[in-house]
Amino acid sequence: MFLIECPWCGPRDETEFSYGGEAHIARPVGGGHDMTNAEWGHYVFHRTNPKGLHRERWVHSHGCRRWFNVVRDTVSHEFLLIYKPGEKPDLPALPKSPEPPDGPGR
Amino acid sequence: MRYSIFSLARNALSYHEKWPEAWRSPAPKPAYDVVIVGGGGHGLATAYYLAKEHGITNVAVIEKGWLGGGNTGRNTTIIRSNYLWDESAAIYEKSLKLYEGLSQDLNYNIMLSQRGVLNLAHNEHDLKELSRRVNAIRLNGIDSEILTPTEIKKLVPIINVSPDLRYPILGASLQRRGGVARHDAVAWGYARAADAHGVDIIQNCEVTDFLVEDGQVQGVETTQGAIRAGKVGVVVAGHASVMAAKAGFRMPVESHPLQALVSEPIKPVLDCVVMSNAVHVYVSQSDKGELVIGAGIDAYTSYGQRGSFHTIEGQIGAITELFPIFSRLRQLRQWGGIVDTCPDASPIISKTPVDHLYFNCGWGTGGFKATPGSGWAFAHTIARDEPHPINAPFSLDRFSTGVLIDEHGAAAVAH
Ligand SMILES: Cc1cc2nc3c(=O)[nH]c(=O)nc-3n(C[C@H](O)[C@H](O)[C@H](O)COP(=O)(O)OP(=O)(O)OC[C@H]3O[C@@H](n4cnc5c(N)ncnc54)[C@H](O)[C@@H]3O)c2cc1C
Ligand SMILES: [Zn+2]
Numbered sequence: 270m271f272l273i274e275c276p277w278c279g280p281r282d283e284t285e286f287s288y289g290g291e292a293h294i295a296r297p298v299g300g301g302h303d304m305t306n307a308e309w310g311h312y313v314f315h316r317t318n319p320k321g322l323h324r325e326r327w328v329h330s331h332g333c334r335r336w337f338n339v340v341r342d343t344v345s346h347e348f349l350l351i352y353k354p355g356e357k358p359d360l361p362a363l364p365k366s367p368e369p370p371d372g373p374g375r
Numbered sequence: 376m377r378y379s380i381f382s383l384a385r386n387a388l389s390y391h392e393k394w395p396e397a398w399r400s401p402a403p404k405p406a407y408d409v410v411i412v413g414g415g416g417h418g419l420a421t422a423y424y425l426a427k428e429h430g431i432t433n434v435a436v437i438e439k440g441w442l443g444g445g446n447t448g449r450n451t452t453i454i455r456s457n458y459l460w461d462e463s464a465a466i467y468e469k470s471l472k473l474y475e476g477l478s479q480d481l482n483y484n485i486m487l488s489q490r491g492v493l494n495l496a497h498n499e500h501d502l503k504e505l506s507r508r509v510n511a512i513r514l515n516g517i518d519s520e521i522l523t524p525t526e527i528k529k530l531v532p533i534i535n536v537s538p539d540l541r542y543p544i545l546g547a548s549l550q551r552r553g554g555v556a557r558h559d560a561v562a563w564g565y566a567r568a569a570d571a572h573g574v575d576i577i578q579n580c581e582v583t584d585f586l587v588e589d590g591q592v593q594g595v596e597t598t599q600g601a602i603r604a605g606k607v608g609v610v611v612a613g614h615a616s617v618m619a620a621k622a623g624f625r626m627p628v629e630s631h632p633l634q635a636l637v638s639e640p641i642k643p644v645l646d647c648v649v650m651s652n653a654v655h656v657y658v659s660q661s662d663k664g665e666l667v668i669g670a671g672i673d674a675y676t677s678y679g680q681r682g683s684f685h686t687i688e689g690q691i692g693a694i695t696e697l698f699p700i701f702s703r704l705r706q707l708r709q710w711g712g713i714v715d716t717c718p719d720a721s722p723i724i725s726k727t728p729v730d731h732l733y734f735n736c737g738w739g740t741g742g743f744k745a746t747p748g749s750g751w752a753f754a755h756t757i758a759r760d761e762p763h764p765i766n767a768p769f770s771l772d773r774f775s776t777g778v779l780i781d782e783h784g785a786a787a788v789a790h
Binding site: 270271283284287288305306307309310311313314315316317318319320323325341343344345346 | 614616617620625626627628629630674675676677678679683684685718774775776777
């Protein structure tokens, strides 16, 4: 369960928010009329899905209903940067997060 | 050694202290014909069918942890083949047929239990959608039928079919040949049988990079040194994007946490699998008596093998409404795996932009049921350098041609 710092409302429980996927994916210029099918496929379906730092969008659905961007570590789940639309601060320099301990599966 | 009632009796006399190990643990050789990255069920099955069906035995399976320590050993083991589209029917039914003979084929008891899988409908639309799917499934020659609430109650006496439920049960589809199997046994059975054909199984060895020359893969870099290979097959589930990035391309998958839990063991009360797309829950009872309950994925991407508490809370709410007698049970343990979800909820078994490098991924929340068929088709793809007709529709290029295989209906509930 995350405690997420909405840039407008402050820290709130994860259940108030919705995840919006990878951030900063630019729409095709001019409607993409000149794009190939492969380029369209790339735009629509292929995400970076990194292990480590990820720029992503969240929306405060059950609060102010506004969107914002975050940088989150996809291994430790730590939220490292939270910023408003239109901004894009540099990625924080961080040591590589350790592998999670493997718990007993079943 | 062949496992049988006689070997069991013989080993009982020596207090089970003299069983030979089920597979060797050799040091990696400098080169192989084929290297498989990932020692989950799918990777091990691929190695087994490479040897058995294609006579390719100079093969290594490289696993960074222990066999089946990924999603194979973390899943809720539901097996079924009741998918909507013909392409899916072909590969999932191939899997189910292989499962039906697998214990004999591998000489290893995978404890397949075809106890039936129920999919509940909670509104008119669910019911119509289920009927459409049942009809499509039957046209593909696969068993499936619609049950009324009275028939459901007869099959599962503890279920709550009261019309007062927030999401009342209006009907269900039933695949009687569906069921569960023991997940570790599937991994171990394939490992033992592949090893018997000469396949090297190398654990605690992580593949860190690919050796590529002139657009063709030449081997892999590992934590135990470089290993050269004529062909490399990658089957790493949640880590597919990480490996693809090392080879210089992207996979259209995203990695999400998927959680499951078991209750304390109780006497037998549930002898089939019950799942519901609408309230999103799936449950079966293990041979030990624990209820095995699966959750949904968390919306965010993750490699952390754990998810959020409220996801589990949602599952428990749904399960206790469907089965009021479960409400006082305690949870025994809970865990998470990292699943590689694909935009059309169908897998990718495919050649890649790098020659002789093949990827098998995107099984997301439901690939355990497909373990044998996936390994079988992937072995063919690697051995022949072209897909089998069964997995040709599941190639990577469908994300640029647009010929998607949308199974969100049959796979909406994670299982
Ligand atoms: C909670 C949960 C419930 C599920 N329930 C069901 C169900 O009921 N029915 C169903 O059909 N499916 C279910 N699934 C999905 C199913 O578990 C998977 O689709 C299937 O097990 C995938 O098998 P695999 O062999 O491809 O992957 P895995 O078993 O994850 O194997 C991949 C292996 O690759 C290894 N690896 C990764 N990177 C490297 C590297 N760089 N070098 C070497 N090795 C590496 C990993 O350590 C891992 O062992 C569930 C999944 C989860 C998490
Ligand atoms: Zn807010």
